[in-house]
Amino acid sequence: MMVRRADTVGIVGAGAFGTGLGSVLARAGRRVVMWSRDPAIVDAIQTGRRSPRLPSAELPASLEATTDPRHLAASARFLVLAVTSRVVRDRARELGDVLDGSHIVVHAIGALAAPTNERVSEVMAAGLPTLKVGVLAGPALPADLAEGRFSSMVVASAFDEVASEARRLLNAPPNLRVYSSKDLVGVELASALAGAYTVALGLSDGLGMTAGPRAVLVTRAVAEASRLGMAAGAQARTFAGLAGLGNLLVRASGDRSADYVLGRRLAEGVIPPDTARTEGARAALAGTELAKSLRVRMPVLQGVAAVLAGTASPREAAAMIGDTVAVEE
């Protein structure tokens, strides 16, 4: 049966998240076209129905992989940009050559775009012809998606059509439920800052902090991120939602996140070179700059940035955070 273009989801990038998302959608009966620049991955998917990036994911025949971006653009109007923050600019430019003003593109990048640390939607606006862009964020791990466990994400855009199409095309209950929001800036900032606070939690765990102080750290992180978000035009409650608190809890719950690992290493006194900075580390430094320009007090973020910059030891940073005056919550 011929599937309408309107009912097809395009995925840009065949990494672990893109593959997990494609898997859950295809298993729910949705037609998925996935674009990868790597012919070996495309071949593996097309012939073996498995991706080397996420071998646990079952990839039904309704998921098609291609190396041809024109085929992707012609097959689907709704696209999910699921690449890393380091290549998003190049990929957006490349994708922009084949899209037009009718396409809808949401990105699933929980970080700021490298190397300029802009929000990814700003990079998309500069590189894509369509204005209908959005963000997809939340604690959906690739393995959970691939293995059919319960996941939820939030989609945000200034365009109602982006949110409604995302919900129509990406909802695959009970495996994946998609909430919507109009707070594009908030969801992007919350998601990126969650990486920075994951570094902070890795650091505090590395220093041997117990459950009580850890809970305080999480709570204060959400509070100060909300303050920054509001100053930047976002809504406070976004930071306590899936993109903010949800992402923070999932990224800091195990040792798989690069940001969490970095925090543990920082606690041991190892400061990575600039080139080895994680997305969370970049978010901590960029967020601190933003906070300075917007005159927002952010002791946790500033503590992480100080450790990363080598201007404070982990214990000094922890003391700095602990010394802040408690005001009305």
Place this chain on the structure above:
Amino acid sequence: MTRLMASERPVREAENRLERFNSDRERLLAEVERRVVARKIVEAKTGGDASLEYVLNDVAYCEIRRLEGSKSGGVDRWRELSRRLLGMSEDEKREELRGLVGHYGRDIVGNFDPRVYRFATGIGPSLLGFLFSPTATLRDGMNSLRNLDARIHADGEIDLARACAERGTIVVTPTHSSNMDSPAIGLGLLRARLPPTTYGAGKNLFSNPFISFFMRNLGAYRVDRRLRFELYKDVLKEYSTVLLEHGYHSLFFPGGTRCRSNLVEKQLKLGLLGTTVTAYKNSVREGAPHKRIYIVPATINYRLVLEAETLIDDYLAETGKNRYIITDDEFNRVGRLLEFFRKILVHEGSVVVRFGRPLDPFGNDITDDGESIDRAGRAVDPASFVRGADGEVSDDDQRDAEYTRTLGRRLAAAYPRLTVFHSTTLVARVLYDAISQHAGTRDIYRLLRAPQGHLEVPVDAAIAGLERLRARIAREPAHGSEHPLHRDQPSSAKLDDAIRGLATYHTRPIVERTGQDNGLLQVKDVKLLYYYQNRTAHIPPEGSP
């Protein structure tokens, strides 16, 4: 992509499409009526607020409230409608709706009299010159009369705007700081050999009989801001949409009302600007995506602003509740109006209209051939912005409003670069900087209470400050530029020119020379100084990061 630079094209006057307006008028009105009535009837099927009973009741309620306090009467007609509503059949409601849409359409619709246009653009300026400056006129003879419109200087992307007017329909979107803007932009278009446009003018402007005569006959349509019910707004928007679809060049002030502060406008209202997307979408649906609409940003830059005193008072009003419609300002006082013409408009280039590069209705830039390009400089089909997944044109009011917000942001971003600084503005900024530094604050409310001693600036310091400000502006074209006719003027001469203007037109001098050998500048009116310096407020203070 670019095949022929617009500047290489032969310059010719763009066609005046308003010449055919009067013969089109009934057809346009009928189209507006047909569309609005059809839409309202479809919407009424959903019931609730969209029901015809509610729509008609909303009109009656608003009209009763508006007319209750007025002496002109007419309230009985609306009370009677309100009473009849409950007993009306659906057919009767439809007829009433049709009648109201027709009524408001006729209230809005404009007129274009080619004789008045020829008068206004030919002998008109000469006669106006005689009226406004009889002494100079007699002295300088007919030649100076014919050059009255030289007082309006027009420049910028004129060739491209003209090419767009030939290829499609243009919508000129200037900044708005004075009721003089309508005639100023009209003359600016004429100077630029751009076609005349139709535009919506507040009904209150028609109270000045002199200006009203020209507005009524030169394509202006009446916008009654007192009518706040949805049906009126629908008729107004549909009228603008139909005009654009039929190729009538238009003019909107996206700031909505006059900018009270004289800041370069940042917050734009969507208003009629949204009709550009609707009109283009309708053309695409009709199979005519080539009927392009181009939005031309423009700034109107005055040496002095007619209503500056009223506007800044309104802006700084303690209540913070600015009046949306002002009916008792300088524009409505014939004496002040004549004074403005006599003292301000006699200076060559006392008003500069600068046109920017046109955009498409989605805020995309265009090439010199009028093709849309995205932010990365790639050609993009504007019709694709209103198409759905299967290529069909889709209706989505929220999407279209978001497109218009994007366009508004692009216009707001274009204005600073298009801003032209007169000597008055530059000197006001220099003096405001100096007194702020002296008082240790830039806060206007604190400066209003500053002692006289803090309001004196040595002439030498002012000239030095002016030199530095001019150098900064020259280095940063994104902030705007100096008046093109006075770019090479020495700073001392620019200061003299500014002081002459700032000291003589308003009811109270803004600044005066004082002290030994006139070596000091004394600020006499901080409020107006603030008003004029606000035009440069997007330029950060010296030494700021």
